[in-house]
Amino acid sequence: MSGSVASVTGIVKHFKGLDRPALDGLSLRIMPGRITGLVGPDGAGKTTAIRIMAGLMAPDAGELTVLGGAPGTSLGDLGYMPQRFGLYEDLSVIANLELYAEMRSLPKSGRAETFARLLAFTDLERFRSRLAGKLSGGMKQKLGLACALVKTPRLLLLDEPGVGVDPISRRELWQMVAQLTGEGIGVLWATAYLDEAEKCDEVFLMSEGKLVFGGPPADLTREVDGKVVRLTDFPQRRRRLLTDMLDRHDVLDGTLEGRSVRLVLRDGAAIPTENMRVAKVPARFEDGFIARLGGGPGGTSPLAGVYRQVEPQSEFAIEAKGLTKRFGAFTAANDVSFTVPYGTIYGLLGPNGAGKSTTFKMLCGLLTPSEGTGVVAGHDLRRSGAAAREQLGYMAQKFSLYGDLTVAQNLAFFAGAYGLAGSAAKAAVQRVTEVFELGDMLGRNANQLSLGFKQRIALAAAVLHEPPVLFLDEPTSGVDPVTRREFWSHINGLVEKGVAVLVTTHFMEEAEYCDDTTLIYRSEQIASGTPDELKRQAAELSGLEDPTMEDAFIAHIEASDAARLEREAA
Amino acid sequence: MSEAGFSGRRLMAMVGKETRQIARDPSTYLIAFVLPVLLLFLFGYAINLDSARANIGVALLDDSAPAHSLALAYGQSPHFAVRVERSVEPLRQAMIADEIRAIVVIPQDFGAGEARGAPPPVQIIADGSQPNQASLTAAYAEGLRRNWAMNRAAEAGPTPAAPISVNSRVWFNPGLTSRYFLIPGAIAIVMTLIGTLLTSLVIAREWERGTMEAMMATPMRMTEFLASKIVPYFVLALISMGICTTMAVVQFGVPLRGSIPALLLVSTAYLLPALGQGLWISAATKNQFVASQLALITSFLPTFLLSGFLYEISSMPRPIQIITMIVPARYLIPSLQTVFLAGDVWSLILPNVAIMAAFGAFFLYRCLRATRRSLDR
Numbered sequence: 001m002s003g004s005v006a007s008v009t010g011i012v013k014h015f016k017g018l019d020r021p022a023l024d025g026l027s028l029r030i031m032p033g034r035i036t037g038l039v040g041p042d043g044a045g046k047t048t049a050i051r052i053m054a055g056l057m058a059p060d061a062g063e064l065t066v067l068g069g070a071p072g073t074s075l076g077d078l079g080y081m082p083q084r085f086g087l088y089e090d091l092s093v094i095a096n097l098e099l100y101a102e103m104r105s106l107p108k109s110g111r112a113e114t115f116a117r118l119l120a121f122t123d124l125e126r127f128r129s130r131l132a133g134k135l136s137g138g139m140k141q142k143l144g145l146a147c148a149l150v151k152t153p154r155l156l157l158l159d160e161p162g163v164g165v166d167p168i169s170r171r172e173l174w175q176m177v178a179q180l181t182g183e184g185i186g187v188l189w190a191t192a193y194l195d196e197a198e199k200c201d202e203v204f205l206m207s208e209g210k211l212v213f214g215g216p217p218a219d220l221t222r223e224v225d226g227k228v229v230r231l232t233d234f235p236q237r238r239r240r241l242l243t244d245m246l247d248r249h250d251v252l253d254g255t256l257e258g259r260s261v262r263l264v265l266r267d268g269a270a271i272p273t274e275n276m277r278v279a280k281v282p283a284r285f286e287d288g289f290i291a292r293l294g295g296g297p298g299g300t301s302p303l304a305g306v307y308r309q310v311e312p313q314s315e316f317a318i319e320a321k322g323l324t325k326r327f328g329a330f331t332a333a334n335d336v337s338f339t340v341p342y343g344t345i346y347g348l349l350g351p352n353g354a355g356k357s358t359t360f361k362m363l364c365g366l367l368t369p370s371e372g373t374g375v376v377a378g379h380d381l382r383r384s385g386a387a388a389r390e391q392l393g394y395m396a397q398k399f400s401l402y403g404d405l406t407v408a409q410n411l412a413f414f415a416g417a418y419g420l421a422g423s424a425a426k427a428a429v430q431r432v433t434e435v436f437e438l439g440d441m442l443g444r445n446a447n448q449l450s451l452g453f454k455q456r457i458a459l460a461a462a463v464l465h466e467p468p469v470l471f472l473d474e475p476t477s478g479v480d481p482v483t484r485r486e487f488w489s490h491i492n493g494l495v496e497k498g499v500a501v502l503v504t505t506h507f508m509e510e511a512e513y514c515d516d517t518t519l520i521y522r523s524e525q526i527a528s529g530t531p532d533e534l535k536r537q538a539a540e541l542s543g544l545e546d547p548t549m550e551d552a553f554i555a556h557i558e559a560s561d562a563a564r565l566e567r568e569a570a
Numbered sequence: 571m572s573e574a575g576f577s578g579r580r581l582m583a584m585v586g587k588e589t590r591q592i593a594r595d596p597s598t599y600l601i602a603f604v605l606p607v608l609l610l611f612l613f614g615y616a617i618n619l620d621s622a623r624a625n626i627g628v629a630l631l632d633d634s635a636p637a638h639s640l641a642l643a644y645g646q647s648p649h650f651a652v653r654v655e656r657s658v659e660p661l662r663q664a665m666i667a668d669e670i671r672a673i674v675v676i677p678q679d680f681g682a683g684e685a686r687g688a689p690p691p692v693q694i695i696a697d698g699s700q701p702n703q704a705s706l707t708a709a710y711a712e713g714l715r716r717n718w719a720m721n722r723a724a725e726a727g728p729t730p731a732a733p734i735s736v737n738s739r740v741w742f743n744p745g746l747t748s749r750y751f752l753i754p755g756a757i758a759i760v761m762t763l764i765g766t767l768l769t770s771l772v773i774a775r776e777w778e779r780g781t782m783e784a785m786m787a788t789p790m791r792m793t794e795f796l797a798s799k800i801v802p803y804f805v806l807a808l809i810s811m812g813i814c815t816t817m818a819v820v821q822f823g824v825p826l827r828g829s830i831p832a833l834l835l836v837s838t839a840y841l842l843p844a845l846g847q848g849l850w851i852s853a854a855t856k857n858q859f860v861a862s863q864l865a866l867i868t869s870f871l872p873t874f875l876l877s878g879f880l881y882e883i884s885s886m887p888r889p890i891q892i893i894t895m896i897v898p899a900r901y902l903i904p905s906l907q908t909v910f911l912a913g914d915v916w917s918l919i920l921p922n923v924a925i926m927a928a929f930g931a932f933f934l935y936r937c938l939r940a941t942r943r944s945l946d947r
Contacts (some may be wrong), residue, residue, distance in 0.1 A: 053789045056945045073941065075789045086784020090594050092585065102583030103788040147784075 004156045005186035006031040006053055008383040011062030013048050017448070020104040022048045023059070024209040030155065030186045035177060037200030037217070038190040041480030043451045044206040046190040047083065050159050054080045067155055076104060079153035083160050085144030089133030092251050092299065093124055096147055104151040112114065118146040119175060120358050137352055138169030141316075145176065155549060156180065156187045163478075166351025166506055167550050168557060174199065192478050194286040195550070205289060207480065208450075212292050220288035224264055227252075228283045231261040234276035239492040245271065248300025251285065253485065256492075257512045257549075258532035264291065268294070270382035286481055287533040303435045303463065304493025310341045310468040314378030317469050317500030318363060322372035325358050332358040334523045335372070340516070342468065345491070345501040347514035351551065354525040356504045357473070364471050365389050377469055391418060392469040400458070401448030407438060407457055410446055414461035425464075432460035452483040459490065469496065472503040476510060487514055510547035571667070580790055584798030588772075592802055601768055602810045606760040610814060611753040624707045626672045627661035628654045634681020636722070643718045644674060649710050663699055672696045672707045674715075689719075750825075753818045754906035755879035758899050759812055761837065762873045764807040765844025766851075770865035772799050773852035773941065783945065787936045792941050796934075800845050807844075811837050817909075828909035832919060836905045839923040842930025843898040844869070850933050853940035873899040898929045 007029040014021045023045045028037045031283075033388040034567065037129075039047050051057045053064065067074040071169050088098055097115055106114065119125040122142035127135065132143060132197060141161055148156060149186070158177070161169040174196070177187055190198060197203050198217050205213040208569055215219050242261050245251050249270035255262050264287045265271065318340040326332045333355040340346040343406055350355040361375045365385040370399040374381040377386035411432065415425040433439060436456050455476065462470065470491075491501060491513070503510060511517055511531055518528040527534060531549060538552035541559045543557020629908065630641050645652045653670060655661050660675045675693035682922055683689040686892075691930045694705035714741045776782040785795065816931050818824040855861045875881065876890070877899035881890055901922040908915050 051783075051903060051945055056783065056786055057945070058944070058946060078787060080784065080787035082780055082783045082787075083778030084783075086780055086781050087592070088587065089779065090591050095587070095590065099583055099587050100788065102580055103785070103790050104578070105577070105789065 003031065005032050005190070006030040006064070006066045008049070008053065008064040011049070011052060011059040013045075013057065013059050015050065021060075021209050023052075025062070026204075026206065026209070026211055028204040028214060031202070032154070032186045033181050033184045034187055034201040035181055035187045035199075037197045037203040038188055038191075039194065039197040039200075039203055040206035040212075040235060041192055041451070041483075042478035043208075044480075045209040046192075046206060047159055047207075048526040050080075050157050050188065050190055054078065055156055074316070074390065076151070077154040079148035079156040081144045081148045081156075081158050081161060083163065085147075087132040087140060087144055087147065090131060090132055092129045092346055093119075093130045093135070093143055096143060097150060101149040103149045106151050110137060114150065120181075122146045122481035132381070138165050138172075141165055141169065141472055144178070145173065148459070149180070152183065153185060154510070156185050157420050158189050159188050160192065162193055166354075166557075167554055168351070170196070171554070183234075184397065184483040189494065192291060193479065194284075198285040204287075205292075207482055212289070214322070216238065217285050220292070221283045221285050222288075224252075224283045224291050225289045226280065227265045227267075227269075228281050228287055229263050229265065230257070230279050230281045231263065231273075231281070232259065232277045235263075237496075239496055243299035243301075243489070243492065243496075246296065251512050254510070255485070255488075255512065258535065260532060264295075266295075275465050290481055290485075293480075295480055296482055297489060299489055301490040301493030303432075304491045304497055305436060305457075307463070307494055307497050307499075308466050310342060310498030312498065313468070314375075316340060317342045317377060318346070318413055319375040319500055320359070320363060320372070321374075323359060323362050323369050323374055325355075325367060326370045326372070327360060331523050332477075333362070334539045336518075336520070336525055338525075338528065340500050340502060342500050343495055343498045345495055345503060345513055345516040347511050347517035348502065348504040348520060349506065351493055351506055351510050351557070354520045356520045358523075359520065360471065360473060360502070360504050362476075364392060364394055373451060377523075388426055390465075391416075391467055392471055392568060393465070393467040395458050395475055396469045396473050397464040401446040401461070403452060404444055404445055406445055407449075409443040410457065411461060411464065415464050418465040418467075420465055427439060428466075436460045455479055455483060455487065459487065468499060469499045470499055470531075474505055474507065477505070484509075508553055511549050511553075519553065521557050521560050522564075524560075527556045572698075576791060576793060579741075581794045581797055583934060584794060585801050588798050588802045592806065597635055598768065598806070601763055602806050604814065606756075606814050607808050609756045609759060610753060610817050613756045614749055623649060623651050623653045624653050624710070625653070625670045626674060626707065626711065627664055627670045629661055629673060629675045630654055630656060630782055631678045632676055632680040634684070634687075636684040637676045637680045637914070639722075640676055640718055641679075643714060644711075649714075651674055653896070659844050660878070665695075668697075670697075671700075672711055672752045674711055677925075684722075750911060751907065752879075753822060753824050754848055754901055754910050755877070757811055757814045757818070757906060758840070758873060758879060759790055759870075760810055760904050761840060761902075762766050762781050762844055762870055762899060764803060764810055766848035766869040766928065767850030767862065767865045768806075769799065769803050769845055770851045770860050770861040772803075772857045773849060774856050774861045777856040778858060786943050792938070794940060794944055795874075796849065796938060799849055801847060803848075804838075807841050808834075808837060813857065816946065819897065824910055825914040826910055829914050833906075834912045835923060836902065836909060837932065839926040839930070840898060840902040843926055843933050846937055847935025850937035850940055855939055872897040876900065877903045879903050901925050 009027050010025045011023055012025055013023040014023055026045065026049055027039070045503055048057065052059050052069055053066055061537055064071060067077050079489060090097070091099065094115065101111055105133045111430060119128060124143060124146065127139065133138065135143065141377065145161065161173055177189065180186055191197065197205070200217060202215065203213065203217045204211060232242065233551065238259060238261055240255055242256055245261065245263055246254050248271065250266045250271065251263055252266050253264040262281065284380065316339040318336050320336055323333060323336045324331065336359050337387050338346065350358060352355045358367065362369045363376065364382050365388060374551065376388040377391035381388050402413065403411065412425065415428050433442065438457065438460065440451065445456065476487050495501060503514065505511060514529055514531060517534060518525050519534065527537060529537070534556070535547050535552045537548065538547045538555035542551065542555040544551050547555065610829050628644050629706050630637060641654055644650055653664065656675065658675060661670065663675060664670045673695040677690045679690055692715055694708050696708040698704050776785070782849065797832055815826065851864045852861050855864060873879070876894045876897045883894050883900065886894070905919050905922045908918050
């Protein structure tokens, strides 16, 4: 395609030891002055594609032209920001910029202006002599971008610049990059966030190494236009309704949004709509993606089907009373209080480093609070931490599986770790093997599995002992939307059985599944309530009509920042 | 696009960055400055391979003149501090109490036998709990007795078949002070630590932190990258070598009979393989932990054990001697000892320098091959 800064046709890349190719005939093109999205869940092949375009890997087959030549030949005109930013953490902000300027042979004259412009652009001027390692995640990301831009490139490759960064930094970064396209730079923006895809000029959507869709995002969204409905004011419990709806053949996909249920319908669907309000709502990019993948999973969780009915042993499953944690002079969590009844989901929301993980760790007994108490299933964590830990299942962000043990060995280990032995352990492993359909996987090493399977096994390991309380730490970040739906159908089913769930997340879609939430920012609880309440408060704060959960999140944080600045000024 | 060719500017920028990183890392100071001083003190004072006076007991069970003469000979020897008893038992107790290392038993009929020309054997009992010292002490004790017997025979002299007198003389290190040998060895150890152990971490660190990937996407050339790793560590190793040499001469009185240029030549020739090996390990493993283990096993330990620094190569078993041929430090130790203790003996130094340079060229070539601009393995 003429006029493009990069074009890729049918590239294939195999890695040793994996059964499917990382890239299987990918084609895409990047036009100057546009943001091109390379979108897909973790493991879809985005990073491999970017590395091939940067000339850091050779494809097994296929053709590509980058900046009018073979990849790796015009490195002077290429800006590349790898996932880990490529910063020297033991050098200062300005030293990093200077190093990259020399690497790209930026003339000495005019360099000061370039740095001043980039530092103003990224709002890092105040930190010019701070070590890069001492910057926050969002600032590192901006510095990484500045380093990729020291010499204005013609092609800018950004590998998941939004990952692990809070929504506010993500928005700021997006605005910066959007400015660059005005100068005619062709930008490739790789992301696992489907809401970012919607904002791109052109999108290439990948799944398991294959291209699912290529074109303007609206084209994909249009495929499901008019088929998306929101159900409100229904008498049933919302999880029950969602489960029933997802089990119907004429429903393609469905999610919870606070008190309402959002459905994507198949052609000619006729869902029962007695006793409720049905409203058509605009389709999203994610709806189109799920439709292309053949729809989401069913609603009934086989796990919940075999799970015991949880009998509450105490009034609340989880109680946090004034939990405070100090590390030296730094207060990581300050006076955090909330209660979680059985049969509900509670969300700890907030950007990275805000204090939600600290709170979480105090409640599972991994950190001792400096002040305050935590009670899990009636056991005080200070006095009987071990008894409390027996009552909870824990699933960590990175799915803490032993990569070089087989799936069966991992499950046997976790059964033992949760105090199951002999026939009880065998029966528990047998049960989750059937429920999660792991039969074919048992003999394989955990690190050979795809992210989706790892996530399933991690959940299986966490529920082996049928705990009444589940702790989930960013459980579905980066996994594809179908796997995420499946995961939440299990969680919803367990909650119906009386299990209490505590989930930390900065992923606002997960927040919608919560019955109650609290927003933690700079170690403090800045807002609490149901997702609908948070959105309503945000609508008042920002004046937005029908804000999304992410809008609500940003509005609350901005309000908190403004209040703090006012206090400091006073 | 002016990105062909090797760029001195990019190289200088990279060297500057590397130097800043070194300056900011406290562990570098520890290895480059504190450790050499520590090692030098260790080898200068604490470790001593010289034999000192050994405590022994002499059980004098005979009252004849020859028996007394032999006991006196032990008493006068500079190698022994002697305690004389008239029976074995108190000496046995003393050995158990760790007061003496060996017992020389001069038997009852020693004088009578001596007169007959067939003296009964003198028994030497050594404390086997410290085998090295036991055999050394026993050998000295037996040697002294043999000397005494020969002298007596010469004095009596009915058959004046002149005994061969062995007169050993040690050159270059007349006092056989082991410190003179050990300190040049310590310098080799220090250069190995900086040259191989520190550098084995540097490329692996860039891989682990993800900076390698970002750098490879700039016009930087791989040769510039490697050179930027070599230059600062080369300078650091030479500075450290300078500190060691100054301390050796000033503090420990080790003679420096050769010239400074010869010392620099020998050190430079050794740093080529040392740096090359460290960087090769680093580039090939891409993992700091594995790299440091490999550097310890393939470089530091051989330098310690197989270079002739602590253990003489000529007294090693033949197969081990062959293995020492591929230890670059084996060519450094004799060169350094020569420069320090003998002087600029070019006939000995130059071949060693040539061999070390050849090792260096090999390692640096392997290293360059291992750092391609690619994430493919």
